[in-house]
Amino acid sequence: MKMYQTIVKKTTSRSKRKGFLVDMHIHTNYSMDSAFTLEETLIELDGIVDALIITDHDTMGNFSKEILQGLESKYHLRIFSASVEISTAQGDILAYGITAVPSQNLRPDEVIEVIHSENGLAVAAHPFSLLGLGDLIYDLELDAIEINGLRSKHANDLAKEAAESMGLPCIGGSDSHNRFHVGTCVTEFPKKVDSLKEIIDFVKKGKCTPVFMQY
Numbered sequence: 001m002k003m004y005q006t007i008v009k010k011t012t013s014r015s016k017r018k019g020f021l022v023d024m025h026i027h028t029n030y031s032m033d034s035a036f037t038l039e040e041t042l043i044e045l046d047g048i049v050d051a052l053i054i055t056d057h058d059t060m061g062n063f064s065k066e067i068l069q070g071l072e073s074k075y076h077l078r079i080f081s082a083s084v085e086i087s088t089a090q091g092d093i094l095a096y097g098i099t100a101v102p103s104q105n106l107r108p109d110e111v112i113e114v115i116h117s118e119n120g121l122a123v124a125a126h127p128f129s130l131l132g133l134g135d136l137i138y139d140l141e142l143d144a145i146e147i148n149g150l151r152s153k154h155a156n157d158l159a160k161e162a163a164e165s166m167g168l169p170c171i172g173g174s175d176s177h178n179r180f181h182v183g184t185c186v187t188e189f190p191k192k193v194d195s196l197k198e199i200i201d202f203v204k205k206g207k208c209t210p211v212f213m214q215y
Contacts, residue, residue: 019188021049021211022199025085025094025125025146025173026182031057034177038063042075044182048213051078051193055094055173058101060084080196085125086111091133094146094173096121097200108133112141121200123171126151128158137162144203147210149174149184169203172210185212 026041027034038054045052056062060081068079083096088108095102095111097120102111115122122141126132126148132155137145145163147156147170163170172185188209189202202208 019190019209020051020192021186021188022051022053022080022193023049023174023176023183023186024053024096024171024199025055025148025175026052027056027085027175027177028054028062030059030062031085031177033057036176036178038079039071040179041176041182042071042077042079044179045077046075048183049077049186051080053080053083053096053173053196053199055083055085055096057085058087058104060098060101078194080199082196087131090136091127092125092131093133094121094123094125096123097196108136108140116141119200121203123203124159125173126155126159126175127162129155138166142166142168144169144171144208146170147172147185149176149212150181151175169206169208170210171203171208172212183213185210187211 028038029035072079084101086093086095090108093111095115098118102114112122121143123144123146124133124137124142125146127137129151145159145168172187174181174184176182188211190207193199
């Protein structure tokens with residue numbers, strides 16, 4: 001599995017890209033610390049990525065299927081939901097492919113158990129920075145480690161080293177809360193994906209690469 005981070009220009013057109021780019025960590029105004037709407041995010045991402053995944057803080061299901069389909073048609077990129085950034089007392093966990101936010105006050109290992117009970121993907125969000133799990137990741141049954149567009153190079157280097165030592169893949173996400181952070185770090189997949197399940201399967205097989213996008 002590839003663990004390095006690639007740098008490409010944001011101006012690279014979709015038609016010239018070999019892989020399929022997905023921003024796997026997007027917040028909207030349904031997160032308590034973001035006033036940026038999904039449509040504003042889509043405007044910023046136009047021509048930059050092929051898909052995004054909504055991962056609001058501790059809330060999901062805020063967009064109907066009809067709304068998402070309409071936005072996909074308007075902006076010509078895929079929008080995946082059924083995902084969330086879960087807050088725990090020990091640090092944040094990104095959950096992909098689940099149907100509801102797990103109960104509050106669960107320990108990280110309990111949250112991961114809930115995610116896996118739905119065959120979902122459990123990822124350590126920005127593990128070595130604010131609200132990250134830190135060294136606790138070594139004791140958890142995680143599926144991947146996040147390389148985060150908002151965090152420092154040092155924090156991301158630690159995350160990358162941890163993933164390598166644990167034999168886990170890395171994903172990339174911008175963790176965007178405003179227009180200046182959208183698409184800063186994304187995940188590259190080897191081919192087009194048409195469902196969240198395909199994304200989960202690719203990550204679990206290590207067929208993904210975090211990519212930093214250059215302004």
